[in-house]
Amino acid sequence: MITIRKFNEQDLDAIQQIHFMSWLQLQWQKDFHGEDAFVAVDDSNQVVGVAALSYSATWYYIDRPVTHIPDFQMNLEYHVKEDHPQTEQIKLQLLTTMKEHFATYKKKYPDRTISMRCWCEDSSIADMSFLLKNGLYAHCVTPVLAFDLTKDIPNYSIPSSIEIGIHSFEGNGMKQYLQANEMGFDQVQDSEQELWFRLGGETTKVFTAKDGEQVISSTTVWGMGEGRSATENIFTIPAYRHKNIARATLSTALQYLKENGEKQASLTVLGTNRPALAMYYSMGYELIYNLIEMRYTL
Numbered sequence: 001m002i003t004i005r006k007f008n009e010q011d012l013d014a015i016q017q018i019h020f021m022s023w024l025q026l027q028w029q030k031d032f033h034g035e036d037a038f039v040a041v042d043d044s045n046q047v048v049g050v051a052a053l054s055y056s057a058t059w060y061y062i063d064r065p066v067t068h069i070p071d072f073q074m075n076l077e078y079h080v081k082e083d084h085p086q087t088e089q090i091k092l093q094l095l096t097t098m099k100e101h102f103a104t105y106k107k108k109y110p111d112r113t114i115s116m117r118c119w120c121e122d123s124s125i126a127d128m129s130f131l132l133k134n135g136l137y138a139h140c141v142t143p144v145l146a147f148d149l150t151k152d153i154p155n156y157s158i159p160s161s162i163e164i165g166i167h168s169f170e171g172n173g174m175k176q177y178l179q180a181n182e183m184g185f186d187q188v189q190d191s192e193q194e195l196w197f198r199l200g201g202e203t204t205k206v207f208t209a210k211d212g213e214q215v216i217s218s219t220t221v222w223g224m225g226e227g228r229s230a231t232e233n234i235f236t237i238p239a240y241r242h243k244n245i246a247r248a249t250l251s252t253a254l255q256y257l258k259e260n261g262e263k264q265a266s267l268t269v270l271g272t273n274r275p276a277l278a279m280y281y282s283m284g285y286e287l288i289y290n291l292i293e294m295r296y297t298l
Contacts, residue, residue: 002048002090004097007037014047015039019079022050028200030193031055031075038097040080040090048086051078051094053102053116057191062112068187071297072109074102076118088130095134099296106298115139115297122290131294139295141271145285147231149258149265153251154283156244158209162216164252167208169199177208180215184235195233198222203229207253209236209245216240219253227263234267234276247283 007026016023025032031054040049056073076098080090102116119142120127128138158164167177174192182189198204203223208215217236223229231253236246257265268291269276 001043002040002086002093004038004040004093007034007039007050007052009034011039011047011050015050018047018050018081019077022052022077022079025054025077025197026052029054029197031191031197036074036101038094038101040094047081048084049078049080049090049094051076051098053077053098055191055193056117057185057188060191061188062109062114066187071113071115073115073117073295074105076116076296078118091130092134095131099135102296103298113297115295117293117295119291119293122292128292128294136294136296139293142268142291142293143271143277143287144266144268144289144291145280146264146266146288147254147283147285149254149263151284153254153258154247156248156251158244158248159211162209162211162245164207164209164249167206167215167218169206176213176215177206177218180208180218180237181233181235183237184218190233195220205253205256206233207249207256209240209249211240217245217249219250221253221257221265223262224266227261229257229262229265231257231265231267247279250283 012023012027015026026037032052037050037052039047042048053074053076056075058069058072059074061069062072078091078094078098080087084090098116105114117139120131167173169177178189178192198220201222204220206218206220209217217240218233219231220233221229221231231250234246234250254265266288267280269280
């Protein structure tokens with residue numbers, strides 16, 4: 001018999017064996033909170049599954065008097081011990097528990113639209129079918145694009161006053177970055193907690209373009225193993241768009257990865273973001289697969 005109970009720190013060793021990233025996040029990623037995590041245990045009290053909610057960027061605005069965010073989201077992770085004979089039952093019990101737990105937030109924020117979301121690869125028909133049958137819906141397509149770093153990297157001319165390099169987060173560096181980040185992402189700042197978590201990794205570097213002391217554009221990179229790195233969190237503040245600055249900043253990051261022996265750089269982009277898609281394709285990125293964002297909305 002499988003039962004679901006609240007997560008506690010004594011579960012971490014077992015979670016490490018089930019899903020390494022969940023183990024890391026529950027310890028060090030401060031968007032994850034113990035009260036939003038649950039484990040599945042079998043008759044011998046062995047942990048065989050884990051599920052957790054984490055704050056997305058929008059969730060940090062839910063208590064503010066904002067009107068530009070139509071839907072406040074938490075992210076859902078759930079994982080089951082590999083090849084467990086009761087995998088489908090465990091997944092269903094974990095998902096049911098997470099839906100019930102998420103509903104407690106609706107009671108706290110009755111006048112807000114809130115969503116719980118996760119992603120499936122477009123080839124994961126069984127995963128999508130499971131979620132569709134259990135109350136989630138396919139919200140949008142998120143293309144995953146990749147740049148072949150064995151090829152030449154394009155160069156772009158930008159105004160001479162602008163300098164591009166690896167950003168320092170010492171002193172007021174984090175404040176500078178986050179101010180620009182919020183402007184660059186339509187007044188919804190990326191999670192500072194996730195950024196600090198990423199910066200704890202040796203491969204994470206944040207490239208910024210600056211005009212004097214002002215951050216105006218950025219690309220973040222981190223290693224994903226097997227010669228592949230991410231190029232994500234790409235933004236430019238509105239006043240500096242259409243000047244090749246985003247392209248030049250991203251190209252600088254790509255050149256860095258190439259010089260460090262990486263073979264491929266990938267990124268995700270909303271399928272509705274036509275300007276971003278046009279830019280990435282013009283630089284040489286190509287589609288490698290799609291993610292389907294699945295949501296449960298209250």
